[in-house]
Amino acid sequence: MLEENDSKSNKIHGLVLFEETEIEEEEEFTEEKAAKLEEVSQENKIKLQTELKPYGDQYLYRIIVENQSEAPITEVKVKVNYPSFLELKRSSPPTVSFDTNNSNDDDLEHIKIMFDEVSKKDQKRINLFYTPKTLTNGEGISSVITFVNNQDLVRVINSKEITIDLSALSIHPKIIPSSNIKKFVAKPDVKRAIKSLGILIEDELDLDEIFAQVNLILRMNNFQLIAKDLEKKIVWYFGTELESKQDILIIGQINKRKIEWLATSRDPHILIPLLTMVKQDFIERLKRLKMIDSPDQIMELNCKNCGYVLPELPKVGEMVECTKCHLEQKVW
Template identity: 40%
Template sequence: MTDKKIDQNSEDTHELILFRELSAKDSVKYEAEPLQYVDQEDKINMVYEIVPFGGNYLYSLLIKNQSADPITELKIRINIPVFFRLCRSTPPTVTIESLKTENESDNGITEEKQVKMEFELLNGNSQKQINLYLCPLFLEKNGNIRSFITFVNNADYIRAIDTDSIKVELNPFSIERKIIPQSEIKRFLEKPWIKKANKSIGIDIDGVFDENYFFEQIVRTIQLSNFQLILKNQNNKISWFCGTDLVSGNDILVIGQIVAGKIEWLAASANPHLLISILTNFVNVFTREMILLGHISSIDQVYPLECKYCGNTLPYFPGRGKSIECNKCNYEQIIWN
């Protein structure tokens, strides 16, 4: 009897051991998977370029988070030369500060502007597009554009990356007059490789705006750059000019006009960089002449007529303190007070 009880106990014990072993094996299936650390190094990238955009330049910066995890507390800093004015940006909420840096090449000081913006979050596998629309203020200048960002990564460390510098040169031009028949104007503008751009301004003057007088000032501004007058319509306040740039060899067609109280220059050429230089020069020369003639006292009385939201040319020059609606994006804005 005793031996039988011992055998029974052995069998019970053996069954118990088997059960315990089976339970241990089964429990492995339900263990939580270990957390994986995803290294975000080299997965946060910036793609950037500067290209002509009408009468201005567009600097675009694309921040790409190619990791699965988000990054937080993004701080973007973009250094631009002082000869650029920030016309508008997307996103529109930015701050601009003056900046002085040491120039290692000549041990001098370089003055720049720094555009700043911040974002709380950039999710994994997503991107953020930043656009700066830059209006040149002077010609025959050169400088650099460079971007810097800092962020907190998925390991709660602050990381910093930057781009290479893009050199920007606003080269001078030299115009040789070119005579073309009036019938060639339309054919020139319809060529598929021809780019077009314009500058439209309003000026704050005392008294009545004399369209005939200021139209003649527009014509004079264009002729000072040695363009050949092709056609002039005094009644409609519009004139056409043509010339060839001796530096690049490109032909340029220029239109000067007054419409709805706006002073406008339009230019067409195969070279978009040349268009920006020529239009910038027209505005600068016209402004300088207006100051010398006593019509205005400073450049602050000259107002660019570009929509602050989309960049489209506004339909007319509104009165002081009057709002105007863009006929493209319907954004309502006040140009001057």
């Protein structure tokens, strides 16, 4: 089974290596200790847990490999299969390195994660952060692990596939007093998400026209205008999502050449399709106006390390520092 698994490695897009940061003195491994380890039963004591949940405007896919036995497992390989409409943005604890040029499947992407060992009574946890490229539904994400147990046998565990629903939302406009905006945002159970975009064009941008498109997109999606600040280029819109019956406050603004939508609602699951929908509409509007030639000229402005929104869109070739983790990075 190991040979079969290795033969497929050239189809894997990403490889993550988890290395130990501390080197401990090796304990002498005797035949007696090896025999005792072989006597330890690992049956049904190696667990694979996965979950998918909203994380701002992204999905967090969490994988936990847990060894509940009294002996280690080795050569642990985790393969994650996910639909191509998801884009892997970052991971924790390590950084994922992946190559999408080797794909032979237009509908499925792969990431491979490897550990030398999972010690007894220990676990490994991986967090993968995905951003949807488009609205779609019915496709899923899943994982499979292979490992060598203390009997020197290869074992395989498959996770259940988690289906992703990214259907377009239906919004009903709702009027509220502008004085209620602050109260709505301050509610303790309200979740927030932000989509921050930069237009990768060196020419001077017509910010007034872009601000007009921000307003138009929110009206097109049936939100009700609540307040507007033309000088600061900020608008507040409100509406109710018809299926979940949850209210949504969405703010559009232009801030230091960044185009941003900030959405709040009690239901975090509707924020991701909402912001994906708004981004798609924004790209289509700019293409129709011939302000951009390609969707590649629209960049999401999140830190490559921690995912925090970058403070500005820097000029070409210049660095920008994340205000949260302080990593300096190039955007374009």
